[in-house]
Amino acid sequence: MALSGTIYTNVGSHWRLQLEWTGSQSTSGNYTDVTAKLYWIARDSYGAVYSGATKSCGITVSGSTSTKSASGMAKLSGNQKKLIHKYTKRINHNSDGTGSITLDGYFNAEVTLGGTYYGKINLSAKTWTLNTIPRASSLSSSPSWKAGSNFTLSVSRASSSFSHEAEIYVKDTSGNWEWIKRVDFSKSQTSLSSSFSTANQEEIFQVLAGRSSADSRVLLQTFNGSTMIGQKEYIGKCTAPSASTISSGTDRDVYIDQTINLGITRHDSEFSHTLKIFCGGTLIKTITGVGTSTSWTPTEAEKDIMYGKTPNSNEVDGNIEVYTYYGSQLVRSYTNNDIDFHVRNSNPTFGTGYSYKDTNSTTTGITGNDQYIIQNKSSVLVEIPSTAKAAPLNGASMVEYEAKLGGKTIKQPYSSSSTVSFKFGEINASANQTLTVSAIDSRGNRTTTTKTVNMVPYSNPNVSATAKRINDFENNTTVTLTGSVSPLNVGGSNKNTVLSMKYEYKLVTSSSYPTTGPGSPTSFSNDTSKAFPKYGGVPVVVDLNNLSAWNVRITVSDKLESTTVVKTVDTGKPIFFIDSLKKSLGFNDFPLYENEFRFNGRIVFGANQWAPNSQGEGAGALYLNNSDITGVNGVWFNDIANNDGEGLLFLKSGSTAGSTTPSDYDNFLIRDGVAYLNGQPVLYSGNEELWNGAYYMHSGHTIYPTKKISDCPNGWVLVWSDYDKPTKTVNDFNFAYTFIHKYHVKAWNGGGVYCPIGTTRTTITNKYLYIYNDKIAGNDDNDDDDTYASDAVLRKVLCF
Numbered sequence: 001m002a003l004s005g006t007i008y009t010n011v012g013s014h015w016r017l018q019l020e021w022t023g024s025q026s027t028s029g030n031y032t033d034v035t036a037k038l039y040w041i042a043r044d045s046y047g048a049v050y051s052g053a054t055k056s057c058g059i060t061v062s063g064s065t066s067t068k069s070a071s072g073m074a075k076l077s078g079n080q081k082k083l084i085h086k087y088t089k090r091i092n093h094n095s096d097g098t099g100s101i102t103l104d105g106y107f108n109a110e111v112t113l114g115g116t117y118y119g120k121i122n123l124s125a126k127t128w129t130l131n132t133i134p135r136a137s138s139l140s141s142s143p144s145w146k147a148g149s150n151f152t153l154s155v156s157r158a159s160s161s162f163s164h165e166a167e168i169y170v171k172d173t174s175g176n177w178e179w180i181k182r183v184d185f186s187k188s189q190t191s192l193s194s195s196f197s198t199a200n201q202e203e204i205f206q207v208l209a210g211r212s213s214a215d216s217r218v219l220l221q222t223f224n225g226s227t228m229i230g231q232k233e234y235i236g237k238c239t240a241p242s243a244s245t246i247s248s249g250t251d252r253d254v255y256i257d258q259t260i261n262l263g264i265t266r267h268d269s270e271f272s273h274t275l276k277i278f279c280g281g282t283l284i285k286t287i288t289g290v291g292t293s294t295s296w297t298p299t300e301a302e303k304d305i306m307y308g309k310t311p312n313s314n315e316v317d318g319n320i321e322v323y324t325y326y327g328s329q330l331v332r333s334y335t336n337n338d339i340d341f342h343v344r345n346s347n348p349t350f351g352t353g354y355s356y357k358d359t360n361s362t363t364t365g366i367t368g369n370d371q372y373i374i375q376n377k378s379s380v381l382v383e384i385p386s387t388a389k390a391a392p393l394n395g396a397s398m399v400e401y402e403a404k405l406g407g408k409t410i411k412q413p414y415s416s417s418s419t420v421s422f423k424f425g426e427i428n429a430s431a432n433q434t435l436t437v438s439a440i441d442s443r444g445n446r447t448t449t450t451k452t453v454n455m456v457p458y459s460n461p462n463v464s465a466t467a468k469r470i471n472d473f474e475n476n477t478t479v480t481l482t483g484s485v486s487p488l489n490v491g492g493s494n495k496n497t498v499l500s501m502k503y504e505y506k507l508v509t510s511s512s513y514p515t516t517g518p519g520s521p522t523s524f525s526n527d528t529s530k531a532f533p534k535y536g537g538v539p540v541v542v543d544l545n546n547l548s549a550w551n552v553r554i555t556v557s558d559k560l561e562s563t564t565v566v567k568t569v570d571t572g573k574p575i576f577f578i579d580s581l582k583k584s585l586g587f588n589d590f591p592l593y594e595n596e597f598r599f600n601g602r603i604v605f606g607a608n609q610w611a612p613n614s615q616g617e618g619a620g621a622l623y624l625n626n627s628d629i630t631g632v633n634g635v636w637f638n639d640i641a642n643n644d645g646e647g648l649l650f651l652k653s654g655s656t657a658g659s660t661t662p663s664d665y666d667n668f669l670i671r672d673g674v675a676y677l678n679g680q681p682v683l684y685s686g687n688e689e690l691w692n693g694a695y696y697m698h699s700g701h702t703i704y705p706t707k708k709i710s711d712c713p714n715g716w717v718l719v720w721s722d723y724d725k726p727t728k729t730v731n732d733f734n735f736a737y738t739f740i741h742k743y744h745v746k747a748w749n750g751g752g753v754y755c756p757i758g759t760t761r762t763t764i765t766n767k768y769l770y771i772y773n774d775k776i777a778g779n780d781d782n783d784d785d786d787t788y789a790s791d792a793v794l795r796k797v798l799c800f
Contacts (some may be wrong), residue, residue, distance in 0.1 A: 355382070
């Protein structure tokens with residue numbers, strides 16, 4: 001095949017037009033670069049041409065023409081080969097690498113040579129076949145695939161005569177390309193499966209070494225017969241399938257003693273698995289050769305290990321590691337799956353070999369049987385002997401016992417070698433009680449058993465007694481006693497009775513009861529009309545001086561307890577008593593002095609005891625006839641005084657004594673912290689400050705004190721202080737006070753008032769205010785600088 005050539009034409013005997021070309025083929029592309037040169041040649045020494053005129057020429061390469069014009073182009077010396085034009089063009093080959101080139105040219109010589117005129121000199125076009133450029137085929141499918149599966153390689157070939165081979169590689173962890181397989185295409189095949197064998201797949205997973213992916217490479221080699229046209233490299237990814245996971249059994253709760261069924265979700269039907277089951281961080285079981293499911297029933301030894309991992313809890317965290325294999329090669333890393341192991345059927349073994357008893361010798365002396373518990377009297381003891389001790393199960397240890405009886409709970413540490421005791425003491429229950437005893441292990445598991453405790457209801461003797469003077473004021477005082485006691489029924493027999501009934505007495509002012517003589521303890525005679533459990537004492541009469549108050553104490557005792565009540569006998573006070581010797585009367589009391597009416601009670605008068613004038617002097621609910629009231633603690637006015645007829649009334653001069661006309665009296669009353677004399681406020685106990693601020697009181701200033709001046713006892717006090725106008729500073733010095741009597745608004749409501757204020761030792765200014773009953777208004781002159789009025793401000797308004 002040509003990569004150079006020449007065409008020419010002779011002109012006369014001494015001249016020639018000649019076109020020469022050379023080609024340069026690409027080593028990477030499908031093209032040839034062609035350079036064509038056009039020469040004007042003097043074939044011998046007679047070929048000189050003398051011409052300086054402008055001429056033109058042209059070169060055509062495969063249909064593309066390049067022209068040139070220049071002066072002196074036809075001029076030649078003898079034997080000269082003159083380059084008159086040069087043209088380079090790229091010739092693209094066909095897809096199979098073949099190509100051709102056609103060249104032509106001309107020269108417009110327009111000269112007379114050897115007596116002959118030559119105008120345009122043309123060459124004869126000629127075609128050459130170029131060397132074929134080898135063309136490698138391309139891979140049109142992806143160079144990536146998933147390990148464990150085949151993938152299809154598709155070839156876009158450059159020629160139907162080509163055949164192909166594909167070399168498949170995977171990069172290992174050291175960065176080296178590991179060869180996996182060669183795929184051979186026949187001449188007619190453009191698509192072919194990788195058809196990995198099991199050994200190929202194992203090798204791929206071995207190269208992946210547990211990684212999720214690695215670089216892959218496909219080298220496509222193109223052959224024309226036995227000659228390799230070329231090869232191309234394609235880089236992709238070999239991706240490992242996801243490692244298998246447990247489809248059932250994850251994030252679940254299982255019991256240590258149960259069979260566990262596990263399902264496997266795998267991403268390739270050829271995967272197999274190894275399962276490692278851990279409990280509390282310890283490997284318990286390894287299961288190999290698992291496909292899509294397996295089950296595991298722990299052995300006794302395996303259960304013991306797991307129980308030992310949770311001695312103080314009923315659950316322990318576990319996990320299952322799933323290792324995925326393709327043949328002998330691990331796929332990725334293992335997956336970890338959570339599982340929680342729980343303890344069941346592991347409560348301690350514990351029976352009812354414990355006992356209770358009454359340890360109070362007094363109550364057992366009455367009942368004769370320590371299995372009967374008297375309410376609030378017996379002292380209960382519960383005991384667990386070492387022979388009845390509880391025992392733990394499945395790796396736990398015993399911690400404590402808990403006993404409950406009658407609303408009480410007692411805990412005691414566990415002991416395996418000695419008796420464990422619970423001292424409940426007295427139990428407040430009238431009906432039989434359930435004794436509950438629990439054995440508790442280190443996991444908090446418990447076994448509870450119960451026993452019935454025989455209760456005997458009991459309450460202290462019931463006492464109903466009285467001590468009352470005859471006619472409520474005589475010395476002779478009757479003392480009575482009745483009541484009941486609690487039966488103590490043990491085995492159908494009553495064990496209780498009344499042991500004693502006694503009374504004693506003393507003056508209320510005495511610190512103790514006498515032990516001998518009058519008032520010392522004395523027994524009642526038994527009232528035989530009362531049947532058990534009721535009892536009674538025959539009433540007795542004792543002499544208690546009616547001028548004094550007395551305590552009478554009665555005590556009743558049964559076999560267990562005594563009940564004491566104290567009755568107070570007041571001094572004798574008749575409802576109405578006439579003392580003829582003292583010429584005195586007593587109401588609910590005895591008179592002490594002559595001519596006395598001693599009243600020990602409350603006098604309530606009728607609501608309308610303001611008598612008419614016809615009753616004369618002294619009319620009213622209470623008339624003292626110019627006598628005095630002494631020893632008064634308080635005088636209470638219990639309704640709101642809303643008129644001049646209530647309060648303290650003082651008769652005016654010239655008025656008739658006993659007059660019922662309110663205007664004849666000066667009235668003094670107090671309401672809501674204000675004292676009024678004849679309806680006018682004269683005293684004020686409330687907040688004296690009615691307004692505060694800092695005002696010049698110019699025409700734009702009007703203030704409203706919280707109390708009208710007419711409601712003040714005397715009027716308002718205006719408080720002034722110093723003020724620095726340039727800095728707008730209120731100062732707490734140079735105070736001045738202006739007194740405004742409330743008469744002012746009664747006579748001149750709104751009238752102006754001058755308020756002299758000393759601003760320095762030698763300077764006095766005046767503020768001019770308009771005083772109303774409810775407000776104070778200012779004047780424009782009150783902030784004048786020339787009169788020093790701006791040197792003082794109003795700070796407060798007070799009530800006085």
